[in-house]
Amino acid sequence: MENESLLMSYGLVIGAILISFYNQLKIERELFWSSLRATVQLIAMGFVLEAILDIQNPLYLLLILLFMCTVAGAISGNRGKEISGSHWIAFAGIFIGSLVTFGVLYAAGVIESETRYVIPLGGMIIGNSMKASSLSLNRLISEMGHQRARIETLLALGASSKQAALNAVGQSVKAAMIPTMDTMKTAGLVHFPGIMTGFIIAGGSPMTAVKFQLAIMYMVAGATGITCLIVTLLAYRQCFTRNLQLTTRRGAA
Amino acid sequence: MLTVSDISFTRENPILRNVSFELVQGEILVVLGPSGSGKTSLLRCLNRLESIDAGEIFLNGENIETPPVMELRRKIGLVFQTSALIPGTVKENIGIGPALAGKDFPDTNCHSLLAQVGLVHEHLTRNADALSVGERQRVALAQVLANEPDVLLLDEPTSALDPTAVLTIETLIQSLHRKLNTATVLVTHNLEQAKRFNARTLVLIDGEVFAEGNIHELMESEKSPLLTKFFEGRMD
Numbered sequence: 001m002e003n004e005s006l007l008m009s010y011g012l013v014i015g016a017i018l019i020s021f022y023n024q025l026k027i028e029r030e031l032f033w034s035s036l037r038a039t040v041q042l043i044a045m046g047f048v049l050e051a052i053l054d055i056q057n058p059l060y061l062l063l064i065l066l067f068m069c070t071v072a073g074a075i076s077g078n079r080g081k082e083i084s085g086s087h088w089i090a091f092a093g094i095f096i097g098s099l100v101t102f103g104v105l106y107a108a109g110v111i112e113s114e115t116r117y118v119i120p121l122g123g124m125i126i127g128n129s130m131k132a133s134s135l136s137l138n139r140l141i142s143e144m145g146h147q148r149a150r151i152e153t154l155l156a157l158g159a160s161s162k163q164a165a166l167n168a169v170g171q172s173v174k175a176a177m178i179p180t181m182d183t184m185k186t187a188g189l190v191h192f193p194g195i196m197t198g199f200i201i202a203g204g205s206p207m208t209a210v211k212f213q214l215a216i217m218y219m220v221a222g223a224t225g226i227t228c229l230i231v232t233l234l235a236y237r238q239c240f241t242r243n244l245q246l247t248t249r250r251g252a253a
Numbered sequence: 254m255l256t257v258s259d260i261s262f263t264r265e266n267p268i269l270r271n272v273s274f275e276l277v278q279g280e281i282l283v284v285l286g287p288s289g290s291g292k293t294s295l296l297r298c299l300n301r302l303e304s305i306d307a308g309e310i311f312l313n314g315e316n317i318e319t320p321p322v323m324e325l326r327r328k329i330g331l332v333f334q335t336s337a338l339i340p341g342t343v344k345e346n347i348g349i350g351p352a353l354a355g356k357d358f359p360d361t362n363c364h365s366l367l368a369q370v371g372l373v374h375e376h377l378t379r380n381a382d383a384l385s386v387g388e389r390q391r392v393a394l395a396q397v398l399a400n401e402p403d404v405l406l407l408d409e410p411t412s413a414l415d416p417t418a419v420l421t422i423e424t425l426i427q428s429l430h431r432k433l434n435t436a437t438v439l440v441t442h443n444l445e446q447a448k449r450f451n452a453r454t455l456v457l458i459d460g461e462v463f464a465e466g467n468i469h470e471l472m473e474s475e476k477s478p479l480l481t482k483f484f485e486g487r488m489d
Contacts, residue, residue: 153393159323160353243322
């Protein structure tokens with residue numbers, strides 16, 4: 001691909017910014033900075049990958065993955081600032097979700113411990129886990145506010161925090177899993193997922209591409225599911241004091 | 254039975270200041286005051302949905318901070334101003350308190366409570382979302398009574414009702430009280446309602462107890478200018 005073609009494709013982002021500006025959606029600034037950030041990060045990652053693809057020391061690989069989890073935890077934790085310890089919660093969810101998924105895929109022989117597998121797939125797992133974590137935190141905060149009356153009614157009747165927040169937790173996990181579920185439901189019908197597209201463009205056989213894509217989808221579903229659960233289950237506890245009172249004033253009369 | 258001793262509660266500003274009163278078994282205490290006087294906060298403190306900053310509250314001689322909070326909340330039941338019933342049938346809603354505590358709630362108890370709050374058998378299978386405001390308040394009352402509380406807290410239980418329904422619910426509260434003999438704290442901003450209950454009344458203004466006694470006697474006695482203003486309906 002020529003650099004000019006790449007530049008032209010950025011026109012789509014500019015289009016989205018203009019639409020946002022025209023409709024006063026006020027997301028232009030975030031859209032611009034996010035796209036700029038993605039560009040700079042990916043270019044930097046390209047250089048870094050070229051340098052690190054030769055690394056075969058597992059300890060270095062682990063440190064790189066840990067760094068990625070830390071950054072993802074910090075970014076995602078910002079979505080849940082109202083919840084005490086949100087950065088640690090996001091990190092724990094992303095780290096455990098990624099570790100379990102990676103471990104299962106490695107044990108099943110789907111991926112190998114070579115750098116060229118570990119780093120890109122690790123990035124994919126951690127990235128998806130981060131999205132799931134952010135959505136979970138964001139939705140949980142909003143559900144705790146919307147359901148305040150119901151939660152307090154249950155608390156006043158003698159419910160534990162778990163019993164009182166059960167519905168809010170369920171709604172949050174469900175909402176955070178929607179993108180993953182919808183992607184799985186429409187794979188091959190509405191869109192050709194990333195890995196498969198890349199594999200076919202690169203000249204690979206469609207059936208091999210399908211197998212890889214399925215493994216990736218299971219991986220993303222597993223990672224997002226585990227992350228959502230861990231993040232939501234850790235986060236809802238922070239919404240209550242020791243005396244089972246809500247910590248947030250959201251939704252209060 | 255319930256002793257509230259010099260309690261204060263602050264959020265951003267002081268909400269309750271040095272509030273004290275006693276409530277004995279079988280008594281109704283009306284807490285009367287204008288909007289924003291701290292009435293709801295007082296009930297929330299009694300149910301431990303809020304923590305007091307100073308003072309002490311005792312239930313049957315025991316500080317309410319001593320037993321586990323979940324247990325305490327079953328003993329001091331709170332009916333909210335606007336009840337948020339759980340999605341499901343009336344039967345599920347009435348039995349939710351015992352269910353949360355992992356206890357069985359026999360159908361006979363459910364039927365009996367339903368009758369006590371003036372609902373009929375057909376209501377049991379009805380969806381809570383399909384109930385009128387008055388019916389919802391009755392179910393909320395039954396929900397709390399299912400926990401067999403020692404003290405019943407009613408936060409403006411008729412504020413969302415039309416005038417006819419107000420009188421019906423008031424009659425219901427009084428008949429339940431006669432039957433169950435449960436110590437009850439009823440919060441209202443409505444002077445006429447306080448008069449109808451004709452019970453010992455605590456007048457709360459700006460988080461402070463301004464007067465205590467029978468409402469009719471309070472109105473006839475010499476009053477502070479602020480109390481006069483409230484009784485004359487010149488405060489919201």
